[in-house]
Amino acid sequence: MTDAAMTDAASTAPSPLSVTTPDGLAIAASVWEPDGTAPGPDLLFIHGFSQCGLCWSEQVASPALAHLRRATYDFRGHGASDKPHDPAFYQEAGRWADELAAVIGQAGLDRPILVGWSYAGRIMCDYLARHGSGAVSGLVFVDGVVSNEKRFFGTCNRLMRQMCSPDPATNVAATRAFLRNCFAREPGRDAFETLLGLNMLVPAPVRAGMFGRPADYDGLLGGLDLPVLAIQGAQDIVVAPAMAEHIAATVPGARLELFAEAGHAPFLEAPEAFNAALARFVADVGAR
Numbered sequence: 001m002t003d004a005a006m007t008d009a010a011s012t013a014p015s016p017l018s019v020t021t022p023d024g025l026a027i028a029a030s031v032w033e034p035d036g037t038a039p040g041p042d043l044l045f046i047h048g049f050s051q052c053g054l055c056w057s058e059q060v061a062s063p064a065l066a067h068l069r070r071a072t073y074d075f076r077g078h079g080a081s082d083k084p085h086d087p088a089f090y091q092e093a094g095r096w097a098d099e100l101a102a103v104i105g106q107a108g109l110d111r112p113i114l115v116g117w118s119y120a121g122r123i124m125c126d127y128l129a130r131h132g133s134g135a136v137s138g139l140v141f142v143d144g145v146v147s148n149e150k151r152f153f154g155t156c157n158r159l160m161r162q163m164c165s166p167d168p169a170t171n172v173a174a175t176r177a178f179l180r181n182c183f184a185r186e187p188g189r190d191a192f193e194t195l196l197g198l199n200m201l202v203p204a205p206v207r208a209g210m211f212g213r214p215a216d217y218d219g220l221l222g223g224l225d226l227p228v229l230a231i232q233g234a235q236d237i238v239v240a241p242a243m244a245e246h247i248a249a250t251v252p253g254a255r256l257e258l259f260a261e262a263g264h265a266p267f268l269e270a271p272e273a274f275n276a277a278l279a280r281f282v283a284d285v286g287a288r
Contacts, residue, residue, distance in 0.1 A: 014030035014031055014032045014060070014072075015030065015031045015032075015033070016028070016029070016030055017029040017030065017031060017106065017107055019073065019099075019102050019103050019106045019107065020102065020106070021076070021095070021098060021099045021102050022095075022098045022102065023089065023095055023098070025076055025081065025082040025084070025089070025099070026081065026082045027073055027074065027075070027076065027081045027082070027099060027102070027103060028053070028073065028074045028079055028080035028081045029053070029071060029072065029073035029074075029103055029106075029107055030053060030060075030071065030072050030073070031069065031070070031071045031107055032060050032069070032070040032071070033069060034066065034067050034068055034069050035066045035067055036067070039067075039286065040067060040068045040282050040283070040286045041068070041110070041111060041112060041113050041137040041138070041282060041285055041286055042068065042069040042070070042071065042109045042110050042111070042112035042113070043059075043065065043068050043069070043070045043071065043112060043113055043115060043278075043282070044071045044072075044073075044103065044104065044107075044109055044112040044113070044114050044115065045059060045060070045070070045071070045072045045115045045116075045117075046072075046073070046075065046100070046114060046115065046116040046117065046120035046123055046124070047072070047074070047075070047078070047079075047117055047120060048116075048117040048118030048119045048120055049118060049119040049160070049207070049210065050078070050163065050175070050178075050198075050199045050202045050207060051078065051079075051117075051195075051198055051199065052074040052078050052079025052080070052198050052201065053072030053073055053074050053079060054072075054079070054194075054198055055117070055195065055198065055265075055268070056072050056267070058267060058268060058271035058274075058275070059115075059267060059271070059274075059275060059278070060072065062271070062275040064272075064275040064276055064278075064279045065275055065278065065279060065282075068282065069109070069110075069112075071103070071107050071109060071112070073103050073107075075096075075099060075120075075123065076089060076090070076095070076096075076099060076206075077089070077090065077202060077203070077206035077207075077209070077210075078201065078202050078206070079198065079201060083202070083203055083206055084206075085203065085205040085206065085209070086209075087205075087208070087209035089209065090206065090209035090210045090213075091209065091212070091213050092213075093126040093129065093130070093213070094126070094130055096122070096123045096126040096127070097123075097126040097127045097129065097130035097131060098130070099123075100114075100123055100124070100126075100127040101127060101130075101131050101135075104135055104136075111135060111136055111137045112136060112137065113136070113137050113138040113139070113140060113281070113282060113285060114127075114136055114138075114139050114140065115140040115142060115278065116139070116140070116141060116142060116144055117142040117143060117144070117265070117267070118142070118143055118144060118145055118238070118239060118264065119145055119210070120142075120144065121141050121144025121145045121146050121247075122145050122146065122215055122217075124139055124141075124144075125146055125215075125217040125220055125221070128220060128224070129217075129220055133224065133225065133226050136226065137226070137227070137285050138226055138227035138228065138229070138281070138285045139224075139226055139227070139228045139229070140228075140229045140230075140231060140278065140281060141228070141229070141230045141231070141244065141247050142231050142232075142266065142267060143231070143232055143233055143236050143238070143239045143243075143244065143264050143265070143266070144230065144239070144243070144244070144247065145215070145239055145243065146215065146217045146218075146221065146243065146246070146247055147215050147217065147218070147243065147246065148214070148215040151240070151242060152239065152240050152242050152243040152246065153238070153239060153240055153243075154181075154236060154237035154238050154239065154240050155181075155237050156178055156181050156237060156238045159174045159177050159178040159181065160174075160178060160207075160211075161211070162174035163175050163178060163199075163204070163207050164204050164205075164207045164208035164211070165204060166204050171204055172200070175196065175199050175200060176196060178199075178238075179192065179195055179196055179199060180192075181237055181238060181263075181264070182238060182263055182264040182265050183263045183264070183265060183268075183269060184233065184235040184261060184262055184263035184269060185261075185263075185269065187268065187269075191268075218250055221247065221250045221251045222250050222251070222252070224251050224252065225252070227253070227281070227284065227285050227288070228247070228251045228253070228254040228255070229254070229255050229256075229257065229277075229278075229281045230244040230245075230247040230248050230254060230255070230256045230257070231244070231257050231259065231266055231267075231274065231277060231278075232244035232245075232256065232257070232258050232259065232266070233258075233259050233262030233263045233264055233265070233266045233269065234258045234259060234260045234261075234262065235260075235261070235262060235263045236262075236263050236264045237263065237264070238263070238264040239264060241258065244256055244258075255281075257277050259273065259274070
């Protein structure tokens with residue numbers, strides 16, 4: 001990831017959109033129109049725990065993906081979206097599913113490929129369980145979470161719990177440490193500070209509300225009839241590579257791509273290689 005990535009992406013002007021969820025939240029979304037050079041499925045990027053849509057700056061500004069319609073959104077409790085503190089807004093799978101469906105519908109996305117990082121793996125599964133697969137073309141799990149089993153996680157769960165602390169000193173220290181652990185090689189200072197700022201937009205009660213809900217998706221994944229790509233940083237110590245291997249082994253026909261030098265954020269650590277892999281997957285999906 002380069003220090004200029006956030007600035008470069010900001011100069012690529014998206015269309016902002018406020019999406020209203022069925023449970024009454026305002027969700028901030030952005031849509032980038034294609035440059036018209038080639039057709040392809042739309043892309044919807046979904047961020048992870050304590051981040052926001054701006055983390056996809058290297059993707060929405062990528063020449064390798066510029067021919068596609070691209071969209072991001074800040075899911076509930078994050079970024080510029082509404083942040084209710086009531087745990088019910090984060091504990092019920094249907095709310096996450098309906099939020100994603102609202103983004104797809106109100107952004108006018110045409111059977112997008114969903115690209116979900118980390119916690120967003122759960123959101124994609126919640127959506128499929130409730131709404132089916134008819135409105136999407138494919139799935140990309142990026143160091144994605146689909147299970148609560150301890151064997152699929154690394155060494156950062158304690159830090160994530162401390163990120164829920166109402167004590168500012170504990171919260172900030174844990175957030176800084178967690179963010180560093182997301183990378184095999186820490187990004188430059190400006191980029192790190194930007195990402196830290198995005199993390200600190202998320203209130204502690206929101207973070208706490210996201211813990212503890214069940215994750216039983218194996219039956220769903222085993223019955224999927226969609227193109228699926230699991231991309232994983234081989235040096236990830238947040239979500240173990242075993243999680244991506246499980247996805248690839250469970251979903252019929254799923255593909256696995258390991259990024260040997262990346263940690264939990266391969267789309268930021270190796271953006272050109274990540275974008276090339278995503279472009280290949282999009283082309284394969286479009287050719288079906």
